Every structure is written in structure tokens, then in C-alpha cells.
Amino acid sequence: MAEQNRQFQSDDFVLVQQNKRITDKKLDSKPTTFFKDAFRRFCKNKSSVVGAIILSILILLAIFVPLLSSSNITNVRTSEKFLAPKLFAAGTGFWDGTRKKEHVVYDAVNGVPALSDKYSVEAIKKSLVSLKVEPEVSYIDAASQYGTGGQIVVATDAAVADKDVYMSSKPISFTNKGGYTLDIQFGQEEDVNASKLGEYSVYLKSGDRPQDRLVIRDFSRDYSPISVNISDLMKDAGLSSMTAQVVFEVRSTPDALRYILIDSVKLSGGARAKNLDVLEEVSFDNATVMINNSDTGSMAYWACSGRKGIHNSELYYCDYVIDTYMLVYGDADLVTYSATEFNAWVDQGLCSYDYKVGPESFVRLSDDCPIDSVESQTVLTVTKKLSSVTARGYNYRKMGYDKMPSFILGTDASGFDLFKRAFAGLRTSLILGVCTAAFCFVFGLIWGSISGYFGGNVDLFMERFCEILSGVPWIVIMTLCILHLGNNFITFFLALCMTGWMGTAARTRTQFYRFKGREYVLASRTLGSSDIRLIFKHILPNSMGTIITSSVLMIPSVIFSEATLAYLNLGLQGQQSFGVMMSTNQQYLSISPNLVIFPAVIIALMMISFNLFGNGLRDAFNPSLKGSD
Amino acid sequence: MGKYVLKRIGLAFVTAFIILSLTFILIKLLPFQRPIGGDAQQIAYFDKQYSLGYVYRFEKEMTQYGELLYKSPSDHGRAYYYYQVPVLEQYGNWLKNIVTRWDWGYSKTYQPNVAASVIIMSRIGYSIRLNIISVIFSVPIGILLGIWAALKKNTLTDHTISTLVMVFISIPSFVLISFVLRIFCYSLDWLPSTWPPDTAPLGARIKGYIIPVFCLSFGSICGYCRFTRAELCEVMESDYLLLARTKGLTRRQAIVRHALKNAMVPIFPSILAEFIGILGGSMILESLYGIPGIGKLFVLSLNYKDYDILFVDMAIFTTISLLAGVVLDLSYGFIDPRIRMGAKK
Numbered sequence: 001m002a003e004q005n006r007q008f009q010s011d012d013f014v015l016v017q018q019n020k021r022i023t024d025k026k027l028d029s030k031p032t033t034f035f036k037d038a039f040r041r042f043c044k045n046k047s048s049v050v051g052a053i054i055l056s057i058l059i060l061l062a063i064f065v066p067l068l069s070s071s072n073i074t075n076v077r078t079s080e081k082f083l084a085p086k087l088f089a090a091g092t093g094f095w096d097g098t099r100k101k102e103h104v105v106y107d108a109v110n111g112v113p114a115l116s117d118k119y120s121v122e123a124i125k126k127s128l129v130s131l132k133v134e135p136e137v138s139y140i141d142a143a144s145q146y147g148t149g150g151q152i153v154v155a156t157d158a159a160v161a162d163k164d165v166y167m168s169s170k171p172i173s174f175t176n177k178g179g180y181t182l183d184i185q186f187g188q189e190e191d192v193n194a195s196k197l198g199e200y201s202v203y204l205k206s207g208d209r210p211q212d213r214l215v216i217r218d219f220s221r222d223y224s225p226i227s228v229n230i231s232d233l234m235k236d237a238g239l240s241s242m243t244a245q246v247v248f249e250v251r252s253t254p255d256a257l258r259y260i261l262i263d264s265v266k267l268s269g270g271a272r273a274k275n276l277d278v279l280e281e282v283s284f285d286n287a288t289v290m291i292n293n294s295d296t297g298s299m300a301y302w303a304c305s306g307r308k309g310i311h312n313s314e315l316y317y318c319d320y321v322i323d324t325y326m327l328v329y330g331d332a333d334l335v336t337y338s339a340t341e342f343n344a345w346v347d348q349g350l351c352s353y354d355y356k357v358g359p360e361s362f363v364r365l366s367d368d369c370p371i372d373s374v375e376s377q378t379v380l381t382v383t384k385k386l387s388s389v390t391a392r393g394y395n396y397r398k399m400g401y402d403k404m405p406s407f408i409l410g411t412d413a414s415g416f417d418l419f420k421r422a423f424a425g426l427r428t429s430l431i432l433g434v435c436t437a438a439f440c441f442v443f444g445l446i447w448g449s450i451s452g453y454f455g456g457n458v459d460l461f462m463e464r465f466c467e468i469l470s471g472v473p474w475i476v477i478m479t480l481c482i483l484h485l486g487n488n489f490i491t492f493f494l495a496l497c498m499t500g501w502m503g504t505a506a507r508t509r510t511q512f513y514r515f516k517g518r519e520y521v522l523a524s525r526t527l528g529s530s531d532i533r534l535i536f537k538h539i540l541p542n543s544m545g546t547i548i549t550s551s552v553l554m555i556p557s558v559i560f561s562e563a564t565l566a567y568l569n570l571g572l573q574g575q576q577s578f579g580v581m582m583s584t585n586q587q588y589l590s591i592s593p594n595l596v597i598f599p600a601v602i603i604a605l606m607m608i609s610f611n612l613f614g615n616g617l618r619d620a621f622n623p624s625l626k627g628s629d
Numbered sequence: 630m631g632k633y634v635l636k637r638i639g640l641a642f643v644t645a646f647i648i649l650s651l652t653f654i655l656i657k658l659l660p661f662q663r664p665i666g667g668d669a670q671q672i673a674y675f676d677k678q679y680s681l682g683y684v685y686r687f688e689k690e691m692t693q694y695g696e697l698l699y700k701s702p703s704d705h706g707r708a709y710y711y712y713q714v715p716v717l718e719q720y721g722n723w724l725k726n727i728v729t730r731w732d733w734g735y736s737k738t739y740q741p742n743v744a745a746s747v748i749i750m751s752r753i754g755y756s757i758r759l760n761i762i763s764v765i766f767s768v769p770i771g772i773l774l775g776i777w778a779a780l781k782k783n784t785l786t787d788h789t790i791s792t793l794v795m796v797f798i799s800i801p802s803f804v805l806i807s808f809v810l811r812i813f814c815y816s817l818d819w820l821p822s823t824w825p826p827d828t829a830p831l832g833a834r835i836k837g838y839i840i841p842v843f844c845l846s847f848g849s850i851c852g853y854c855r856f857t858r859a860e861l862c863e864v865m866e867s868d869y870l871l872l873a874r875t876k877g878l879t880r881r882q883a884i885v886r887h888a889l890k891n892a893m894v895p896i897f898p899s900i901l902a903e904f905i906g907i908l909g910g911s912m913i914l915e916s917l918y919g920i921p922g923i924g925k926l927f928v929l930s931l932n933y934k935d936y937d938i939l940f941v942d943m944a945i946f947t948t949i950s951l952l953a954g955v956v957l958d959l960s961y962g963f964i965d966p967r968i969r970m971g972a973k974k
Contacts, residue, residue: 467640471645473946475927564801564913569928570931590815600807604801
């Protein structure tokens with residue numbers, strides 16, 4: 001309240017310009033242009049600057065990665081497919097080229113996870129980082145070479161045949177004095193009510209006539225074990241000897257698929273049986289092993305006219321971590337090199353070796369040496385000279401690499417380096433985007449200027465044309481162009497231009513309507529300016545900001561369109577394409593998720609930074625926000 | 630007003646007519662694709678085409694009609710030779726068939742000899758159902774998020790919502806679908822990884838809706854949120870809202886009675902347009918998730934090179950987008966009394 005009581009005296013006030021000449025003064029502030037000012041305001045917007053930085057990093061990567069990386073992205077090498085991303089040395093536990101798998105069938109015989117048979121057991125063992133076998137036991141219905149036990153399923157389908165037989169295909173000679181016995185165990189289903197177990201009979205078949213059958217159990221649903229003495233049966237039937245096959249016959253019922261489960265078959269002979277080895281071959285008690293050893297084991301002696309399979313086979317599962325790079329590029333199988341080949345390396349000083357001492361004298365002297373250790377050697381007996389060595393080396397040397405390769409983002413199904421492929425694709429997309437945006441910018445600007453500046457009938461006609469063209473969904477235009485002209489770069493460019501320029505044109509037209517009536521335009525016209533000069537010198541610079549922003553934002557939409565088309569099987573061919581890469585990798589989502597996730601992150605990052613950058617640009621160019629900060 | 634509505638609709642019709650005509654001619658200019666199937670199906674197809682006026686039928690070989698499309702096996706010494714009618718003549722017959730019999734052509738390779746309209750009708754239901762559900766979800770969520778962000782403008786809540794919206798609006802839909810499939814179908818195994826068949830039990834079918842609805846509504850939630858926030862922020866700074874507060878209304882009253890109502894003016898037409906525009910469905914979502922809608926049909930007919938079906942599918946997309954534009958334009962006028970549609974300046 002002190003101010004209110006203050007008394008002002010007249011000498012408190014001084015006239016500022018008393019006795020001074022008033023002249024125009026030069027402005028103290030620095031002159032600025034529209035673009036300079038826009039740039040200054042853009043830099044104040046933190047998020048846009050971050051967007052611009054990320055964007056420029058991505059663009060630089062897209063330019064230089066395909067140029068500088070020597071990785072292969074053109075020749076399909078399936079042996080190198082699905083390598084895990086590797087940035088750090090193996091064993092660091094993060095981004096190190098290892099892949100963790102859970103719940104994989106465990107190969108109990110070899111003690112390794114059952115990977116595809118492409119890799120040798122040795123290679124898998126050496127590449128394993130960790131392995132955990134689950135104590136629990138699972139049951140499967142399909143036959144698996146890694147299972148044990150289980151029962152053979154013999155099924156018959158009413159739609160195909162009314163009965164199916166499962167029979168020992170090797171005829172066995174029985175005599176009524178051999179003391180031959182047949183023991184059969186059947187499997188039962190736990191839920192008897194829902195059971196689809198069918199009727200079956202077991203007999204010995206010595207010929208095709210009905211009287212050639214020696215029935216052991218007639219058609220029934222009795223699944224209790226069978227144990228019969230065949231010799232006694234033959235005596236009862238009055239036969240002294242016969243050559244027969246063991247037959248299981250399953251009868252179908254019209255309504256459903258029926259099957260029986262055979263747990264084990266044991267044919268044995270007494271002291272006087274002659275053909276013990278054949279009996280052994282027909283017998284089995286491990287159905288899984290029996291059905292899988294088709295070429296060497298007992299399976300050759302059983303034939304099935306219907307469907308057969310394995311039920312309740314026991315399988316072990318394991319979790320493991322495997323170094324995918326060691327698996328592919330790691331220890332090779334033993335390779336035998338001739339003495340001349342080997343001595344050449346010794347002479348070159350790559351390694352040293354004394355064949356008189358033997359394999360343990362091998363010393364690796366240079367990284368260029370293709371082998372790591374010598375396993376064995378052969379020496380000629382006459383001349384006592386080295387004839388050949390069998391050695392072990394790394395696979396990558398055989399595959400043409402100088403050192404163990406490592407791919408930052410891993411490899412895809414064709415063995416291509418994902419990192420290089422992604423950025424090569426991104427480069428194509430960016431080139432397409434920039435070309436399209438540039439064309440649309442120029443064409444839209446010209447079209448919009450003419451339409452907006454002249455108005456009247458010209459405007460009406462041009463507007464109707466735009467209206468019709470913009471009424472067609474872009475996907476329709478793209479599809480028609482691709483169907484007619486093929487899916488190459490030029491078609492994409494043309495089609496995207498066709499749909500893209502109307503936005504710029506409309507925006508330019510609006511800006512022209514806004515500015516063409518202004519006084520400065522009238523002034524210039526009075527001074528005799530031509531239409532061209534009015535358009536390009538006076539009106540256009542005012543509307544430049546918004547048009548530039550919309551043109552920049554067109555680039556991500558082009559990238560997006562290209563990728564969308566690839567997902568509709570219309571992707572760009574003959575060029576590295578980001579969209580085609582993403583849509584092909586989509587099917588490997590469950591095998592190797594990094595193939596989808598990394599490109600997805602790259603394109604999402606690209607879109608986000610483009611949007612941030614575009615927002616900043618729009619604010620910076622917006623004249624109404626000028627000076628508000 | 631009524632005159633403007635009529636004019637607008639009439640213009641849309643003319644536009645649709647021109648676009649469809651051009652599309653038809655461009656499609657017909659593509660190399661002819663033979664229908665699949667045995668001779669019986671081929672003859673049935675070509676006779677149908679003959680009766681519709683798209684091919685010529687002769688009893689002997691002709692040279693002046695270009696490439697021979699099909700020669701029927703000789704039956705009692707009589708064989709038919711089929712040739713393509715000139716494209717413009719086909720166009721005339723096509724117009725006639727549509728006007729007189731509402732006949733849009735027949736499938737060749739996808740489902741041979743089935744009418745295109747039948748195929749479309751059997752599939753459009755899936756797309757419509759899916760999209761209506763997703764609009765029902767996305768509109769309220771998007772608008773509520775937008776209102777929340779606008780009311781808490783320049784606070785942590787607003788920044789979080791705006792940033793998330795910006796990030797998610799930038800993620801392309803196919804990327805989103807990949808991630809959702811990866812997480813919820815493969816890793817967690819909660820939801821089916823493809824569209825369940827119609828014979829599946831009700832529970833499984835409802836579960837099958839979750840992923841497509843989520844993916845479809847995700848983008849629109851972000852869009853509505855951003856739109857609503859921008860509109861409401863603008864209204865909140867307007868003079869009449871200041872007046873409302875100065876005359877004694879509470880903040881809540883001012884917002885509910887004045888701000889929200891006015892902010893909804895541009896939002897509501899876009900909801901209407903979305904309802905129509907979204908009927909086309911998402912081709913990518915439908916083909917990745919195996920939904921038997923018309924978006925998937927587009928991809929299928931392309932793969933089968935069944936161009937008649939492709940054309941009808943394209944026609945639907947075109948019509949839908951034109952319709953959405955008309956509704957958007959007109960609803961502005963109906964909702965906002967300040968806008969006089971078609972009024973002279």
C-alpha cells in the first residue's frame with residue numbers, strides 16, 4: 001500500500017527525446033528469415049529434436065549398412081538359417097547368439113536334445129550351453145524315434161475298408177513238437193466308456209482258404225493277455241507241421257474308427273524249436289523301438305493293411321540353451337587331408353608338425369590355419385613318409401569366412417543377415433518414399449497453384465477430377481497398377497504418386513484461396529507482375545511451411561503402404577524390400593521371434609520419429625505460433 | 630439444405646459410377662484367366678458368360694476375334710468355340726446385367742460358377758460383426774481417454790497418455806498383430822492363434838474375437854483420444870467457457886454443459902464415418918488371423934487370379950469409402966447449426 005501514498009514530483013519525470021533529432025535507427029536485432037526462424041523454433045522443441053536425431057541415425061544406417069557390410073543377402077544358404085542375434089561374445093548370457101528352447105523332445109540315447117537331423121550329435125553336444133532334462137514323462141500318440149515302450153495301434157476306418165489286418169510278414173515254420181508258445185499283451189484305454197477299441201481276432205494263417213486259419217482268439221472285445229501253446233493247438237487240429245503267419249484282424253463297425261492296442265508279442269520255442277532267430281524277430285515288447293527300426297529290425301517282419309501308429313510312447317523333454325553359432329560354424333567333422341596339402345600349410349608357416357612324434361606335436365601358429373588339431377595320421381610303410389592326416393577344424397573356414405561370423409540381428413530362413421537386409425530394405429523404402437514425396441510435392445504444388453490461383457471453371461474442373469481420383473481407395477489403385485505393370489519399383493512409384501499428390505494439391509489450393517486476395521498481392525499485380533511471378537514469388541512462399549510438413553509426413557506413409565502391400569502378397573520384387581522381408585518372416589514368428597521383432601522395432605521407431613519430427617516441423621512452420629514461446 | 634444433400638449424394642453416385650466403370654475396364658483388360666475344373670464346369674461357365682454377353686460362341690473356329698478362350702469337346706460332332714467380346718462391348722453388357730438382373734459376375738477359380746454376390750454376402754457378415762464390435766469398444770475408451778488427458782492438460786497424466794498415444798499410433802497394424810500373436814497365442818497360449826471355425830463351441834468363438842477386436846480398435850482408440858484431446862483443449866481456452874466460469878458455473882458444470890457439447894461437434898461425424906468406413910475391415914488383420922471376411926477375400930481372389938471377385942470386392946471398398954465421405958460431410962451440417970451446408974458466401 002506504500003505505493004499509493006507516494007507523492008510524485010514534476011522533476012521525477014524527464015522528457016526522453018527533448019532536444020534530440022528523431023531519425024530512423026538501424027534495428028539492433030539480427031534480421032531473420034522465415035526458415036531461420038522456423039529452425040530456431042524447431043530446435044526449442046525437445047521431442048522433435050530427439051525424433052530428428054533418431055531419424056537421421058536410421059537414415060545413415062540405411063545408407064551405409066548395405067554399402068559397408070559384406071554379409072550375404074543374395075545367395076540362399078539354408079545351413080546358416082535362424083542364427084540367433086549376437087552382439088556380445090558367447091557366454092555373456094545376453095544377446096550372445098544363444099537360443100533357449102523349452103520342452104523339446106530329449107534324445108535319451110545320445111544325451112542331447114532332439115534337434116533336426118541336419119546337425120551331428122557331436123556338434124550339438126559341443127554347442128550346448130546348458131541342458132535340463134525334465135523328470136516328468138509325457139505320452140504322445142505319434143510315433144517318435146526318441147520314445148520308448150508304448151503300444152502299437154492298429155486302426156481300421158469304416159470309410160476305407162471293413163477290416164484291416166496286421167500280420168507278421170515272414171512265414172514261420174511250426175511243428176507240433178517244438179513247444180512253440182505265443183504270448184500277447186494288449187493295451188487298454190483308461191476311460192473304458194469312451195473307448196474306441198474295436199473287435200479283433202488273432203489267428204495263425206497258413207493259406208488263403210478259411211480252413212487254413214488256426215484261430216487263437218475269435219472276434220471279441222476281450223483284451224486280456226493271450227498265452228497259448230501253438231504246438232498243442234496244432235495237435236488238436238491234427239496238424240504235424242505248418243508254415244504260418246501271426247495275424248491280428250480288426251473289424252470295423254460302420255459308425256466309427258476302431259482300433260486295438262498291442263502291447264507286446266512274444267513268440268518262443270521250446271528246446272526243439274528250429275527257427276529261434278526268426279521267432280525273435282517277430283517278437284517285440286518295445287513297440288516304439290520296433291516300429292521305428294523299420295529297415296534293420298523287426299518292423300520288416302510285420303505288415304499292416306490299415307493304419308498303424310504308436311500309442312502311449314514314453315518321451316522325455318528337456319530345456320536347453322544352445323550356441324547357434326557353434327552349432328553351424330563350430331567344430332567340423334573329421335576331415336582327411338593329403339600330405340601335400342598338409343605340408344604346404346607347414347611350409348607356409350601356418351602350423352608346425354612332426355609326423356615322427358605324431359598328432360600331439362601339432363602346433364597352430366597362425367589364425368589362417370584351417371585346422372585346429374590333428375586326430376590321427378597315416379604313414380606309408382615303405383618310405384616311412386607322411387601319407388595323410390585326419391584333422392579337426394572349424395566349419396566356418398570351410399564355408400569361406402576368415403573368422404567366426406557374428407550377426408547383430410541374427411539370420412533369417414534363407415541365411416541372410418537380418419541387419420543388412422533390414423537396412424537394405426529400409427533404403428529401398430526410403431528412396432521410394434523420398435522420390436514419391438518429391439514428385440507429389442512438385443506436382444501437387446503446380447496443380448494446387450493453378451487450381452487455387454485461377455479459380456472459376458478451371459478450379460471446378462480440376463476439383464472434380466481430384467474428387468473422383470481420391471474416391472478410389474489407394475489399395476484399389478495400387479492393385480490395378482501392379483496387376484497391369486508388374487510389381488517393380490517404377491510401378492510402385494507411379495501408383496503411389498497417383499494417390500499421393502492430391503493431398504498436397506488440396507492444401508496448396510486452400511492456401512492460395514487464403515492469400516490471393518491480400519493487399520500485397522494486389523499491389524504486386526498493380527505493378528504489372530505476371531501470374532507466374534505472383535504465384536511463385538508472392539503467394540507460394542507463404543504457404544510453403546504446411547506443404548513441406550505434409551510432404552515430409554508422406555515418406556512414412558509410403559513406407560507403410562509398401563509394407564502393407566507386401567502383407568497382401570503384392571510386395572515389391574527385384575529389390576530388397578522391407579515389407580516383403582517382414583511378411584516372409586511373419587511365418588517364423590514361433591521359431592525365431594527376433595526375425596519379426598527387430599524389423600518391427602525398426603519400423604515402429606522410424607514411424608515414431610517421423611511423427612515427432614513432423615509435429616515439430618508443423619509447429620515451427622505455423623505462423624500463428626510465431627513468437628508465442 | 631435438402632437440395633445440398635441431394636446434390637452431394639448425386640455427386641457421390643456419379644463418382645462411384647465413373648470409378649467402377651474405369652475399374653471394370655482395367656480389370657477386363659488383364660489377360661484372360663481360364664476357369665478351373667473339368668469340361669462340364671468349363672462349359673457351364675462359358676455358356677453363362679455367353680448368355681451374359683461377355684464371350685462369343687461359334688460352332689467353328691474364327692480368326693477375327695483374337696485368342697481362342699476355350700473349345701468344348703465335340704458332342705455328336707458339334708463343338709463350340711468361345712472368344713472374348715471386345716472390352717467396351719462387355720462394359721455395355723455389364724451395365725445392362727447390373728441394371729436388369731443385379732448380376733455382378735461369377736467366380737472362376739476361387740469357387741467356380743458361384744455368383745460373386747453370393748460369395749460376398751457369405752463373407753461380409755464376419756467383417757461387419759467384427760468392426761461393429763470394435764467400434765463399440767474403441768469409441769468410448771478413446772473419447773474418455775481424450776477427455777481425461779484434456780482435463781489434466783500439461784500434467785503427468787496428460788503427458789503419459791499423449792506420449793503413449795503418439796507411440797502406439799505410429800506402430801503399424803501388422804507389427805501390432807505380430808506382437809499380440811506372439812505374446813498371447815504362442816508364449817502365454819491364452820487365445821487361439823487363428824480364427825475359430827463356425828462349428829467351434831461358443832466360448833472358443835468369443836475368445837477368437839478378442840485379438841481381432843483388440844487390434845482393430847487399438848488404432849482408433851489412439852485416434853479418438855488424440856482428436857478429443859485436441860478439440861477439448863481448444864474449447865477449454867475459448868472465451869465463452871471463460872464467460873461460463875465468470876457467470877458462476879463450477880468447473881464441472883462448465884465442462885459438461887458447454888465444453889464437451891461443443892467439442893463433440895467435430896468428433897461425432899467422424900464416429901459415424903468410421904462406422905461405415907470400417908465395414909471394409911482390415912485386409913491385413915483378416916488375412917493374418919484367417920478371418921473369412923471380405924478383406925481376406927481380396928487377398929484370396931488376388932492369389933487365385935479370380936478377377937471378377939476381385940472387382941466386386943474393390944467395388945465394395947470404393948462404395949464404402951465414398952459413402953463414409955458423404956456421411957461425414959452431411960453430418961457436420963446436421964450436428965453443427967453454425968455450418969450452413971452449401972450456403973452461398
